[in-house]
Amino acid sequence: MIRFAVIGFLLCCYGCGSGTQKPKENIIGPNNEEIIEPIQEVVIAPVIPPGAITANFNGDDDPFYAYVKGVNMEKGITRIAFEELPNFQLAIPETYGASLQSLQFPGFDRDVLLISAKLKDPAFTKYFVYVFRNNQWKQVVNGFAIHKSHLSDTLVPIRVDSTNNNNVLRYYSVFDLDNTNHQGYVWRLLTESIPILNR
Template identity: 45%
Template sequence: MILKSSLILSISALCLSCGTPNKKNTNVIGPKETITDTLTTSTPNILKPAAPEGAVFGNFNGDNNQLFSHIANFNSHQEKTEIGFQDKDIKKLIVPKTLGGSLSLIELEGFDRDLLLFTAKLKDPNFNKYFLFVQRDGEWKPVINGFAIHKTNLTDTLIPIKIDPNNLRNISRHYSVFNLDDSNENGYSWLLQSESVPIKNW
C-alpha cells in the first residue's frame, strides 16, 4: 500500500512539472534582435513661379513652353503702361499714352506662336485701344499699329482682329470713326468701320 501511494505521488509531480509551461525569459543571453525601420522618401513637388494677378500664360517663344505676361505697372502722370514677362531675358514692354488695361492671347493663322493682345485704357474712358504684339529674339514687335474702338460699338460678338480671308498676309481690324449725326441728340455718333492692313511683323 505504501509503495502504491509513493508511485501515485511521483506520477502526479511529474505531470505537474510537464503540464505547466515556463514563462518566457526576457533575459536572453546572445545578440539582441535587430529591428530595421523602412524609411520612405518622396520627391517634393517643384512649384511653378506664382503668376501675378491678371497674368496670362502663352507660347510666346514658339517652343511650346508656357510663360506668363502681366501688367507690371502703369504711370497715370506719364500715361504709360509697363508690361512684364516671366522670362527676364525679354525686355519689358512700354506702351505710351495708356493707363493700364488687360492682356489676352490671340492665335492667328500663319503664326507659329501666341500673340499678345493689350487692351489699353485711355485718358478718355469711352475708348479701348488695342495693341497686338509678337515676340521675336527677346523683343516684342507690333504686328499692326494700334487702333481704338468706342464703347458704344463694342459687343459680345465683336472680333476686333482676325486674318483677312481674302489676303492671308493682312489683318482685318475694326475701329471707330467720328460721324456728324443730326438724328443723334449729341449731334454726332461713332461708326464702326473695318479695314485690311498689312502685317508688319510675323
C-alpha cells in the same frame, strides 16, 4: 538517473519556450533612440500675378505668362512684363492700365499678345498687337481704338483676313458728322484690311 532526466527535460523546455523576448524598455531617464524621418520635398507652384495670361509666345511649345507689371498714372505709361523674359518689358505710352489676351492667328507659329489699353478718355479702348520675334516684341499692326458704344463680348477687334492671309482685318471707330443725330455726330464702327507688319 531519472532525476537528472527530468531536470534536463525541464531545462530544455524552459530554454525552448523563452525564444521571444520583449525589447528592453527605458524605465528611468530619456529615450536616447534617434528617429530618422524621411525628408519630404515640398514643391511650390509659381505664383501667377493677377490678370496674367499664359501662352506660347516663343513658338517652342513652352508657354510662359505675361502680366501688367504696373501703371504710372502721372506719366501715362503701362508696363507689361513676362515670366521667362525679365529683361523684355513693354512700355505702352499714353495708357492708364490694360488687360491682356492671347490670340492664335492662322499662319503664325506662335501666339500673339493683344493688349486692351485704357486711355485718358474712358470712352475708348486702344488695342496693340505684339508678336515675339528674334528676341524682340514687335507690333503686328499699328495701334487702333474702338469707342465704348461698339464694344461687346462677341467683338474680336482683330483677326486674319480670310480673303488675304497676308493681311489682318481690324475694327476701329471713327467720328462722323450726322445731322439726324441729336448730338450732331455719331461714332461709326468700320473695318479695314491692312498688311501684317511682322509675321
